[in-house]
Amino acid sequence: MGPFAFFAGLLLGVMGMGKWQETGSPFWLWGSVTFLLVVLISGISAVLGGKKG
Template identity: 85%
Template sequence: MGPFAFFAGLLLGVMGMGKWQETGSPFWLWGSVSFLVIVLVWGLASVLGGGKK
């Protein structure tokens, strides 16, 4: 996963958190949190894995 994809994923997660604050819907909250966790785990796995493709 490249750095652009990583930061795009973080941006999408933050935008989802903003939607949660606007709507108050728990679906936006848990969807954004799980998306952020997936992006962070994927990024860490690619860094710790040596960036193998």
């Protein structure tokens, strides 16, 4: 389930970037950047947490 959630989050972030280019609204840009950072941080912490166990 983890890899699917990661790629789904990545897809949503990229779609948000496309929406930002269409509308020019900074909310889409910052929302997409924040969402991508959260996905990356949670993915890295899951990988690091999995190695400890």
